[in-house]
Amino acid sequence: MRPLPRQASEWRLFPAVLLALALLFAQVSGALARGTPESFADLAEKVSPAVVNITTTTTVATATGPQFDGGPIVPEGSPFEDFFRDFMERNRPGDAPRRPRRSSALGSGFVISEDGFIVTNNHVIAEADEIMIEFYSGNELPATLVGTDPNTDLALLKVESDKPLAFVPWGNSDAARVGDWVMAMGNPLGQGFSVSAGIVSARGRALSGSYDDFIQTDAAINRGNSGGPLFNLDGEVIGVNTAILSPNGGSIGIGFAMSSRVATNVINQLKEFGETRRGWLGVRIQDVTDDVANAIGLEQVRGALVTDVPEGPALDAGVKAGDVIMTFDGVDVEDTRALVQQVGNADVGKSVRMKVFRDGKTETLMVTLGRRETAEGAVPAAQPGGAPAPDADVLGMTIAVVTPEIAAEMDLGADAGGLLVKEVAEDSEAFEKGLRAGDIITQAGQADVATTADLSARIEDAKEAGRSSILLLVRRSGEPRFVALSVQ
Structure with a gap:
């Protein structure tokens, strides 16, 4: 039989190629159209054994008498709880004795090693006398506190078990993208081992701490979720659920989880030293x-x-x-x-x-x-002193040399120097940028200033160098900051 020409044989394969491409396109299109996991059930089943409920017990003092019967007037967690507590405290007789009572709180956590190390939030276990861990199986074990870090609101606990415990691994929070799916699990409002899902809404959020690196998510997080894990779809912990932004105390879709990038470093130090070493x-x-x-x-x-x-x-x-x-x-x-x-x-x-x-x-x-x-109590170095000089009006400010008398009057220290801001014109740039009477200028143009002539000279230097502004180092109550003021 005569073989087909090369071009004809290639043409015969063309329908098969088209079919393969069509199937591939259909699969990709289906995945893109679907956009969400078919189910979180497999993931939830996989990680549940390592997620725990945490119950803490604390001894607190309460007043006796007709205003306090030893029990809560409103359910714990009620929106009226703080109102009634404040009301009763104001109306408690001054001589009413106080008696101790036991107070319980709920939170979440997760096991990170088979030998029983558990991560949670510091505020979940703060001041607790007893910490009890409830596992998904229903078993309960008492926990001891290994260490805490209030700066990141993280804590490490330890339980003793006669068999290896199920645990979950840390994931790379830096790899999480805005829009990625995540799943939260914990003990919201006492409804233990509850699962919620959402996406990463934002990255790198800071709330109040110097070391904050929060993942923002719309996965439902409520009271009791604190300390629980935020999972990626591989079952890795990329965040520790810590806080919510809410006007009513419930989830409105703005929750925050401390990133695993921060948490792993802190937890490793707590595990090794029982404290942080930054x-x-x-x-x-x-x-x-x-x-x-x-x-x-x-x-x-x-x-x-x-x-x-x-x-x-x-x-x-x-x-x-x-x-x-x-x-x-x-x-x-x-x-x-x-x-x-x-x-x-x-x-x-x-x-x-x-x-x-x-x-x-x-x-x-x-x-x-x-x-x-x-080193938290380190004292700033003293600034060099200077000789007295006449007051001067510069850059919208009336300034004077810091004399020993001024230093003593303002409790600046015997070696204090620089220029005292006596007045600031309210229509000046200096006022707009926050300078006020009582501020001390110690540098101008990154050089020490001891007299008003020094300041004027630094301003002229800036102009000659073609600068449109000059940098002033200003101290208020000992705290320094730089302020740039126009010189043109």
Whole structure:
């Protein structure tokens, strides 16, 4: 038989190729159209044995007498609970004795190792006398507290079991994208082992802490969910459910889970040391703004501007007030929050390279980190003093040299120096940017100022350098901050 020409044989295969492409397109289209998992049932069944309910018991003092009968007037958790508590406290006779009673609270948690380590929120177990863990199987075990970190509201518990426990692994929260599906599980309003699902609504949320890195989700989270896990679709914990934003105390679709990126580091330290051991740089910092960048000649509006360098690792490394920290340990610093987290996650005693912007160029410094927990009370270094000089009106402010008499009157310290802001015109840029009478200007143009003439000279220097603004280091009640004011 004569073989078909090459082109004819290829043509015969064409319908099969079209069919394969059609099937592939149908599968992709179906997946895109579906958009959601067919069910969360398999995932819930897989992780449920490692999720726990937590009940805590605390001894509290209550008053006796006709106003207090030893039992709650309204159900615990009721919207009227706080109102009645305040009302009864105001009307309690001053001499009414108090008696102890037992108070219970509910929360959630999850097992992270077969030998019984359990993660939850610090506020779930704070001040608890007893902690009881209920497992999905119905078994109960008492727990002991290993350690807590109020800064991230995390806590680590331990139970003793005669057999290995089911546990769930940590996942990579940095890989979670806005729009990804997530599942929360816990003990909302005492309804244990309840599952809810939603998506990642936002990333990198900060509520109130320096180390915050919250995942925002619309998966239903209510009271009692605190400390429970937020899972990705692989059954990995990418967040610890911690808080909700709500005007009524119930879920309105805005919940927050501390990211596993933060949680794993904290929990590992609690497991190893029973406490956190965060790196400490020893600087006070503020964000770089457009006008600050312009005032110091910084092309990029990023980094952390150093406002003060007390005794500590940074001072030993040669860091100066006015430096902008651009990189830390090889990682770019976007803002103050990023630097705080980078330093806090670094090992105590580690020597790291740090690139700073100073006097129009970058320098690399080596700094050996201290430990934040033992340095919280560090006292800022005293500022250099200066000689008396006449008052002057500059940049919308009336200023005077800080004399020993002024320093004593304002309790600034014997070595205090700089320029006292006596008045600020309300129609001035200085007033608009928050300067007020009583502020102390210690630097201008990143150089110390001891007299009004020093300040005037720094302003002229800025003009000659083509700057449209000058950077002032201002102290109020000992707290420093930089303010950029126009000089043109």
